[in-house]
Amino acid sequence: MADFAMADLGYVSLLLCLILSLYAAGAAFFAVRRKRPEVFASAKNAVFVVAALSTLAVGILEWALITHQFQLEYVAIETSRAQPLLYDISALWGGQEGSLLFWAWLLAMFSAIVLIQNHDQNQELLPYVISGLALSQAFFFALMTIVADPSQAGFFVALPLNATLAGSLVGNPFRVLNFTPADGNGLNPLLQNPGMFIHPVAQYLGYVGFTVPFAFAMAALFTGRLSDVWIRTTRRWTLFAWLFLSLGLLFGMQWAYVELGWGGYWGWDPVENASLMPWLTGTAFLHSVMIQERRGMLKVWNLVLVMLTFILSILGTFITRSGVIQSVHAFGVSSLGPWFLAFLAVTLLAFLYLLFNRMDHLKEENELDSLISRESSFLLNNLILVGAAFATLWGTIFPMVSEGITGKKVTVGAPFFDQVNGPIFLALIVLIGICPLIGWRRATAENLIRNFLRPFAVSLIVAIALIVLGIREWYGVVAFSATAFVLATIGLEFYRGVLARHRQYNENLVAAAVNLVTNNRRRYGGYIVHIGVILGVIGIAGSSFYQVDTQANLKPGETVQLKQYTVQFDGLQAYPTENHDVVSARLTILENGSRVGTMSPEKDYYTSPDPNQSQSTTEVAVRTTPLEDLYIILAGFDTTAGTATLKVIVNPLVVWLWVGFGVLIAGTVIAAWPDPREEHALIRARVKEALAQA
Amino acid sequence: MSTVAAPTLEQTRPKTHALGKLKFVIGGLLILGAIAYVTLTSFQSNSIYYLTLNELNTQRATVIGQPVRVNAPLDKSSIQFDNSTLTLKFDLKDSGLVLPVVYKGVVPDTLTEGESVVVEGHLGADGVFQASTILVKCPSKYETQPTAAAAK
Incomplete structure (x- = not known):
């Protein structure tokens, strides 16, 4: 290891983080078992010190990235002198070692926040929560400091006392080169997009965030305190993690839409699937906990769901990091994969062991009464969400499984996922309309007619209108009339609530609507999330069923026609920018013959000292209206002849996907906003649990 | 909020329990079966x-x-x-x-x-x-x- 003091400081910080995390885990456990509060205080201090030391390590790596300390291998790979500052900063999570550090750091911060939040509550659960969080952190710190690449050295653990050992520690972000390169390679140009700043961060906040509810679930299992206290305590952590997973999905899709240049936003790529799966199980969890809170049912199921969400989050990281599954996201060939699998296996076994040992504490307080009830519809929603997650998982990992068993590699692509998840999600949409309004325990005919007759009529009218307007594809008609049904049920519910307030408190309609939402944040926030999901579905249905495209090779002055658009090619333009060269096609757009604007799709050329590293990226041009996106790719050009080949796509309704996500985020924030009613419910749950324990 | 079911109701219908559970198990299995069926058939028709x-x-x-x-x-x-x-x-x-x-x-x-x-x-x-x-x-x-x- 070459001599570089800052790198040593960074590495030693991480090593201390590992030791202190292990200490915190052990001490917290020991303290609660032997009733030694002073030991627990020391465990808490260790957690805070880990948060501080990992912040120091992140600070050092960021400093090295921003000031181009190329003697650090990670810096030499991820940054270059020409690279804009924004991408130097985001290089922290641009590569494997940095991502591990970023993950561990987030977890360390979350652990410290959990301690602060719970300084005067949940004292029975807290030691076990701390143990769980600290063990999870320790795993990530170990990956960075002491474990080797299993494919090269087996499952070998060592302190890097010499250069050979240090070189085999694949996860160490502070590896030092034995010389200082003049310049670095820089982040892959495809990653040089503002999306790089938000998509991975949101994704990580979501993945890491689910560790907190899972740690509480494990603590609840350990202590046998399996009422709804752990669920109510972590409700906002769960919403936080879920919100960021949703944001991760949104930014990922937008990024793919503008950067990858194929006209779509979702390709059922393994890593996309990896981010969707915990979102699906997390969504199921958010719903099924309501049944436990209200009726004391589905206890085991909720524990299983939060465990699945955690495991699928780690699996997502594993898939991204290991390169085991081929994907647009695959990182370099690295073999940390087996360590991830080992971690998952240990977690799963510990969970199952505890679960079976606590079965007597997990008795349901009530039983299901009727198939037509709120409980059943939630259960159905859960089965469907988990079913979708498993179908997706199956398609994602099957190539590995089949190769392992039969030696033949069989894969499936987008058509499989569309075919499976299409009907599953359609059923889910209809349930979004039914679940929140169907009666608890046993829905009466009156309840059904009151809530669903009019929405059903609306969906029939929409279906007929679509057919009259000339839409003949049955899947389009079914999808859009299902969304109309859901919007009508939610609209009816809002209308009734507003009207009731208007009559009862004599409020005007706007005040009544605002008060309705702010006085029932969780319920109406949830409805708003549902509206967002439905808007998103409208965008997805429109763009996947009704996309049209054409391509043309044009000389300057020539035009190409698609639907009501005329695209006129005015000529090529070439110019350099700060770190790349641009070739762009200047286009004039006419709609129904009248000029509506210009567009200029580009090809960007990034050159590098190493010719093998030079790369081009396609920058699409998009013109968005509420009805459709005009999406143009410069697919090829000939500078001597001055011609350009354009691919022109019209994507109907895409903007509603982004709008829907915006509404979903607003609804989640409303639902997660501190609410005195939820606080009281938590206190009641605590009292009830304390009485039960006594 | 957490007014839970009246126990009297539970006791008045003890016989429906076994039957009640069974119908949920059957319903759940039917749905999971349907999802599994769709998954496997689409898998066969789309695998390469x-x-x-x-x-x-x-x-x-x-x-x-x-x-x-x-x-x-x-x-x-x-x-x-x-x-x-x-x-x-x-x-x-x-x-x-x-x-x-x-x-x-x-x-x-x-x-x-x-x-x-x-x-x-x-x-x-x-x-x-x-x-x-x-x-x-x-x-x-x-x-x-x-x-x-x-x-x-």
């Missing part, structure tokens, strides 16, 4: 063999015209792109075998730095592979390797 060049060569007779995925090293010197028709031609080369590939459409940005390529499509009777999708696979995908000198 994933072959190396050598496997493609030995199974040539059976795979002609069938959808397959082939993964092989890319011969970068063979890349030809016709701008006006967006027709891309290149060869995949592995241990003495050469597979000419034709693809129509927008070329992935990463093709030129690809070490190996995954093509999905079918092998024509003329021995040319008609690709419908190309996926570029490079070990240095998002993590570029340090230059040769930097490596050691």
Whole structure:
């Protein structure tokens, strides 16, 4: 290891983080078992010190990235002198070692926040929560400091006392080169997009965030305190993690839409699937906990769901990091994969062991009464969400499984996922309309007619209108009339609530609507999330069923026609920018013959000292209206002849996907906003649990 | 909020319990069965063999015209792109075998730095592979390797 003091400081910080995390885990456990509060205080201090030391390590790596300390291998790979500052900063999570550090750091911060939040509550659960969080952190710190690449050295653990050992520690972000390169390679140009700043961060906040509810679930299992206290305590952590997973999905899709240049936003790529799966199980969890809170049912199921969400989050990281599954996201060939699998296996076994040992504490307080009830519809929603997650998982990992068993590699692509998840999600949409309004325990005919007759009529009218307007594809008609049904049920519910307030408190309609939402944040926030999901579905249905495209090779002055658009090619333009060269096609757009604007799709050329590293990226041009996106790719050009080949796509309704996500985020924030009613419910749950324990 | 079911109600209908549970178990199994059925059938109708060049060569007779995925090293010197028709031609080369590939459409940005390529499509009777999708696979995908000198 070459001599570089800052790198040593960074590495030693991480090593201390590992030791202190292990200490915190052990001490917290020991303290609660032997009733030694002073030991627990020391465990808490260790957690805070880990948060501080990992912040120091992140600070050092960021400093090295921003000031181009190329003697650090990670810096030499991820940054270059020409690279804009924004991408130097985001290089922290641009590569494997940095991502591990970023993950561990987030977890360390979350652990410290959990301690602060719970300084005067949940004292029975807290030691076990701390143990769980600290063990999870320790795993990530170990990956960075002491474990080797299993494919090269087996499952070998060592302190890097010499250069050979240090070189085999694949996860160490502070590896030092034995010389200082003049310049670095820089982040892959495809990653040089503002999306790089938000998509991975949101994704990580979501993945890491689910560790907190899972740690509480494990603590609840350990202590046998399996009422709804752990669920109510972590409700906002769960919403936080879920919100960021949703944001991760949104930014990922937008990024793919503008950067990858194929006209779509979702390709059922393994890593996309990896981010969707915990979102699906997390969504199921958010719903099924309501049944436990209200009726004391589905206890085991909720524990299983939060465990699945955690495991699928780690699996997502594993898939991204290991390169085991081929994907647009695959990182370099690295073999940390087996360590991830080992971690998952240990977690799963510990969970199952505890679960079976606590079965007597997990008795349901009530039983299901009727198939037509709120409980059943939630259960159905859960089965469907988990079913979708498993179908997706199956398609994602099957190539590995089949190769392992039969030696033949069989894969499936987008058509499989569309075919499976299409009907599953359609059923889910209809349930979004039914679940929140169907009666608890046993829905009466009156309840059904009151809530669903009019929405059903609306969906029939929409279906007929679509057919009259000339839409003949049955899947389009079914999808859009299902969304109309859901919007009508939610609209009816809002209308009734507003009207009731208007009559009862004599409020005007706007005040009544605002008060309705702010006085029932969780319920109406949830409805708003549902509206967002439905808007998103409208965008997805429109763009996947009704996309049209054409391509043309044009000389300057020539035009190409698609639907009501005329695209006129005015000529090529070439110019350099700060770190790349641009070739762009200047286009004039006419709609129904009248000029509506210009567009200029580009090809960007990034050159590098190493010719093998030079790369081009396609920058699409998009013109968005509420009805459709005009999406143009410069697919090829000939500078001597001055011609350009354009691919022109019209994507109907895409903007509603982004709008829907915006509404979903607003609804989640409303639902997660501190609410005195939820606080009281938590206190009641605590009292009830304390009485039960006594 | 947490007013839970009145216990009297539970006691008045003890017999419905066994039956009640059964109908939920059956309902749940039906739904899971339906999901599993859709998954398996779509899997069968959409699964494609994933072959190396050598496997493609030995199974040539059976795979002609069938959808397959082939993964092989890319011969970068063979890349030809016709701008006006967006027709891309290149060869995949592995241990003495050469597979000419034709693809129509927008070329992935990463093709030129690809070490190996995954093509999905079918092998024509003329021995040319008609690709419908190309996926570029490079070990240095998002993590570029340090230059040769930097490596050691």
